[in-house]
Amino acid sequence: MTLAAVRLNKFPWIPVVGVEIHAQVNSLSKLFSSAPNSNPSKSSLNSNFDLFDVSMPGSLPKLNEYCVKSAVKTSLALGLNVNKVSVFDRKHYFYADLPAGYQITQQRMPLASGGQMSYPVYTRNNRSQSALSEMSVRFDRLQLEHDSAKTVNVPSSNDQNEIVLIDMNRCGAPLMEIVTQPDFQFGYQVAAFVKEVMSILRSVNTCECKFHEGTIRVDTSVSVHRPDSFPPHCLHPQMTSQKVPYRDKQPKLQIDGVSEDGQDLRNLISFKCNVEELDSNCSPEVDSQQLLGGTIVEIKNINSIKFLTEAIDFEILRQIEIYEGASQYDKPALVENETRAYNSSAERKTVAMRDKTKVHDYRFLPETNLPPLVLKSTPSDQSGLPDVVISDIRNSIPQLPAGIRNQLAADFNLTSHSFGVLSEYQLFDLFNHLVKFSTPEVTILNANTMLSWVLNTLMVQARPALKRDFLFQIDAQLIHLSNLKDKNFIDSGHILRAVQLLQKMDDVSRDQLRDLSVFKHWLSDQRCVIKIPNDETKILFEEFCSQNLERLKLVSEEFENGANIDTVSLLSCIKYHKLSNKFGRKTKFQHDADFAFSLFLRKLNELKSS
Known part of the structure; x- marks a missing residue:
């Protein structure tokens, strides 16, 4: 269980997390141009782009069919439903890294939608006991879009303002945006899901999935809710198995994921309601400020599995602390609807990037230079791209x-x-x-x-x-x-x-x-073989102990009194490793390290109990 899960055992809050994965297709050329789709770190700056990538007047997009095949194969492998007809749209926003002033995406009719996937979740508790479970996640969509350019901020000469430099090599690179429903609660669940997606993308050879090269990036949306601050059918079915303790004055609600009239409402990421709309069984002692929750915070461009877990867990705890503080001191909750980034340096926390309280109007318009994307379900279909047949792609998927x-x-x-x-x-x-x-x-x-x-x-x-x-x-x-x-x-x-x-x-x-x-x-x-028998190793170890008795006592003092030193605890002790290396130099590392470890473990427990 993660830090967030342990902390949540003290507070009646339910976290809700959704995920967006941006995976770059490993094609030779870009999505709408013939420019090379190479690794930006292995190419000289501003060398791999075409006229369309930099939005030169008169240039037109030409769809890369290989990218369409890769997106269809990825959708089928993940369990999404491929749409036979999809369209491209223009998403307008003005940044320096987007020369055209809009991004070509698939907002209204994506390439694939719906479906769900199971993934394994492996956890370890404080006693190093292993637990393996299987969870599922529902998908919202998979859509094709092109990437923006890369911006690099460098300090100016007067150290007051930064200079923004643009590298166009990444502009126009093909991306698959994979969006899930908000079916996660904690960081370790999202990490397990992303690992499974990366394994699937590698197995079908559609994305290299290298965080350090930027071929895969993850965005998450995080919010926390009180179980009694919105109707129970707005919680997700997967969350029913993860019980969160309630305070005495709060009612326990049944969670079924379906409304009274049978309508499935499980895809809602949040639900805003007033105190009057709550169930009549709610305690009248609950203050209205304690019912606040559900403000969505987006964390952008996380580039590591480890940072992904840390960012989500930190954000959950940050929001709970704000809401609990507001309830305790009768102050308004201060969780802002904003976009944040994860600072992976020594601070290890999310930091604000930009405000999202004002809804940005992207002015989605049809991309008139690209016709609707029509796919063939079978080779006998008359209409559709001739080389993109869904049944053939399904049969080409290897073992997952x-x-x-x-x-x-x-x-x-x-x-x-x-x-x-x-x-x-x-x-x-x-x-x-x-x-x-x-x-x-x-x-x-x-x-x-x-x-x-x-x-x-x-x-x-x-x-x-x-x-x-x-x-x-x-x-x-x-x-x-x-x-x-x-x-x-x-x-x-x-x-x-x-x-x-x-x-x-x-x-x-x-x-x-x-x-x-x-x-x-x-x-x-290279002295990487066992040449000293265990009997001789034992004799050398006794000599070593008599010469380094004080050092051994210092190692034994690193552990708490009472219980014996176990294998995991000893392996995590830095002082032990230094002592073990010293014994290795005595034997020229030609002894059996596993046998020597058992000798160290027995000796340290003897010193600890004496």
Whole structure:
């Protein structure tokens, strides 16, 4: 449970969160021009744009059919309903990064709408116990639109005003905007959903999903509500399973997601009502200021899963503190309807960007230079784009992450913790690749060893220094490491050290180590093998303890009195790692690190109890 969930156990508030994902299609050219759709960071400034991208007079848009195919494939993979007919609109607003003064989007009739998707949610409590559940989210739409240019603010010479510079390379890049219904409550749920979407987009090869390159960005809308401040049918069905405690003076309401006349009202993000409209069972002691809530705050351009969770949780707590303060001191609530950004520096909080109290008139108008987008349901249809057939695209979709998860769980009997590690770090495709790449006769033992000692060790201990894409480049070496671990040739510490050394090597030298015999010789040269038996390690450890007894006592004092030191607590202790490295230098790192860890754990518990 996240910090927001723990804090909410003390307050009768229900958070409501919606998500917008902007995913850039990995096409060769832009959405409405023939300009290259390349990574802006790998191109010189203002070099990849066409006349239409900078809105030169007389230039006309030409729709990129590959982007349409990618959007249809993404919609089908996510579970949205593809519309056979959609139209393009002009969304007018005036920013320096939008040369035309409008953005071409699909406001009235999007490419796809409706549908829902299930996604796994993996959580850990304070005792490091794993829990895996499945949740669902309803989609509002998926639409095609083009991106704006990139603005860079640099300080001026007089240090009073900033100079805004424009890079047109990103202008016109194809975007898929994926909008959900407000079916989330906490940051960890949104993070799990975005991870699942990223896995699906990678599996169908429509988006690279690299936050650091800007190919995927996330916006969220956050609001908090009192359970008794609006009719119960305005809450979402998924929220019924997440009970929020009520104060004694507040009534408990049944939540069914349907109004009295049977109308489904679950897609409402907020509901404004007066005190008189409340159910007659509401306590008359509740002050009107305590019933305030539901003001929507949008958080823009979040570029990390970690920051996404932190931003949502911080914003929920910020709004609750404002409402609780207003109720306590009988003051008006001060949550503004605004757009905020997440400051990922040391402050770790959302900061105001611009006010949204005045509704911006985007003046949506039809894009007259583009005809309606008509798709073929089957190849026999007479009308529609000839190369975009919905049935053919549906048949071309590969096995999706959900199917891969179910297959791997059934074939290799994965535990909930192993399942959660793969889900949390989006490594199901890598694990599936390693299993298929290794041998046709992969046993359950080998597969779980590969997961526990390779993926878990690397992603938990080496993150974020270790990039996910790099693991695909060393697939052969990872398989060798897993097999050598099975034979007690190396331990988990050697795995981590070997991969860190591989990361520093060039591609040519690294590829030479794909052969097992060459790789084993290299491991021996790098002192990444077990050469000291456990009996000798135990003797060396006793000598080490007698020489560093005071240091060991300092480590044991880091933990609370009473309970024994567990594995997770010891691994998170910085002083222990320094002491462990000192023992490694004594053995030249040729001992079994797992055996040494058990010795350290036993010795520290003895010192703690003495």
